[in-house]
Amino acid sequence: MNKISLLLTVCALVLLLGFPHNSYAETQVNENNNIEKSSKDNAKAKKVMKKKGIMDKCIGLVNMSNGIVLPKGKFVTNIKYRYVHKDSLYDGSHKMNGNYGGKYSRINQSVQLTAKAGLFKNFEARVMVPFWDKVVKRKPGNLAQPWDKDTVSGLGDMVFMGRYALMTQREGDWLSFSIGAGVKCPTGDADHENDQPFSKMYEYLGPSAQLGTGSWDPKFEIGATKMFGRSRVDAHMMYTLGGEGAHHSRKGNQLNYDLGYGYSLNQYFDLELELNGVDQDRDIHAGSIDDSTGGHTIFITPGVHWKITDRLNLAVGVPVVVYRDLNGYSSTPDANSRYGLGEDFQVVTRLGFCF
Known part of the structure; x- marks a missing residue:
């Protein structure tokens, strides 16, 4: 890594020193005829170098937020797609291979539009608009019966957040540090009913399977970002308080915590590595606690960024x-046991725009 850094530094110095040197040599040879042309070339070179310097910075990491607040008048937006396939039951961290309470498979796909704007000095507002496609496949305890399939698609619960910068690195502080708060609003449908035979226990799908929870959920966040050279380090936490939702249900309180590192390889590509944690309380479903929901999961997220232009x-x-x-929880007979449904990996993509 030291050799690579040294080589990059030497190349940068050659570029920085080469332009004025060449311009000076050309001026000496064509002193009377090329002064105006040389000035234009120098101005163009400075503009290119400034643009290259911006693109040599690592952009924001794909699976987490950060501590940077947009300057006043700046506007950015992105579209994020996420694919999650949960098809394994777990007792804590131990994978269960039996048919406990039937066989389950859940595929969640989401497309989320996020828009952020710097409204005032050190303050930004952002809105997140999710669209979901959720598919749940279930078999009752008798495996001879066919699969039951529930699909819900449409607008989810929108989130509105405000964030204030306590420290800003671009203004001379040693890092960027911010705090924020907001609310998740009940804009998604929370009234999808269960099919037979599952409706004998619950008339409606649980809050995690619906497009929305039917509740107003406060959110609180804190974030920090340190930029240095081609690198960046981000840390972020968000806590969500689940409110009373539709049909006497409530989504469990949730803590998201993230730590990430990104490195700009050149003006076109970045590499990143994140640690992402989700710690969620049990849901309440139809007035009773659902003991097979919630838990603590930690992910490691490798990623790559393609800086198509300085704005895309x-x-x-x-x-x-x-x-x-x-x-x-375990139960007797064993087929009545209920365990958490989990996945082995996810896929996240993001297309970002800067205005």
């Missing part, structure tokens, strides 16, 4: 589960 970028990350402790 594409990022891809693959969160891989490295630790899990999912809630559940």
Whole structure:
């Protein structure tokens, strides 16, 4: 890494020193005829170098937020796609291979539009608009019966956040540090009913399977970012308080915590590595606690960014589960046991725009 850094430094010095040197040599040879042309070339070179310097910085990491607040008048937006396939039952961290309470498979796909704007000095507002496609496949305890399939698609619960910068690195502070708060609003449908025979126990799908929870959920966040050279380090935490939702249900309180590092290889590509944690309480479903929901999962997310232009970028990350402790319970007979449904990995992509 030291040799690579030294080589990059030498190349940067050659570029920085080469332009004025060449301009000076050309001026000496064609002193009377090329002064105006040389000035234009120098101005063009400075503009190119400034643009290259911006693109040599590592952009924001794909599976987490950060501590940077947009300057006043700045506007950015992105579209994020996430694919999650849960098809394994876990008792804590131990994978269960029996048919406990039937066979389950859940595929969640989401497309989320996020828009951020710097409204005032040190303050930004952002809105997140998710669209979901959720498919749940279930078999009752009798495996001879056909699969039951529930599909819900449409607008999810929108989130509105405000964030204030306590420290800003671009204004001379040693890092960027911010705090924020907001609310998740009940804009998604929370009234999808269960099919037979599952409706005998619950008339409606649980809050995690619906497009929305039917509740107003406060959110609180804190973030920090340190930029140095081609590198960046980000840390972020968000806590969500689940409110009373539709049909006497409530999504469990959730803590998201993230730590990430990104490195700019050149003006076109970045590499990143994140640690992402999700710690969620059990859901309440139809007035009773659902003991097979919630738990603690930690992911490691490698990713790559393609800086297409200085205003357009594409990022891809693959969160891989490295630790899990999912809630559940054993029962007699064993087929009546209920365990947490989990995945081994996810896929996250993001297309970002800057205005």
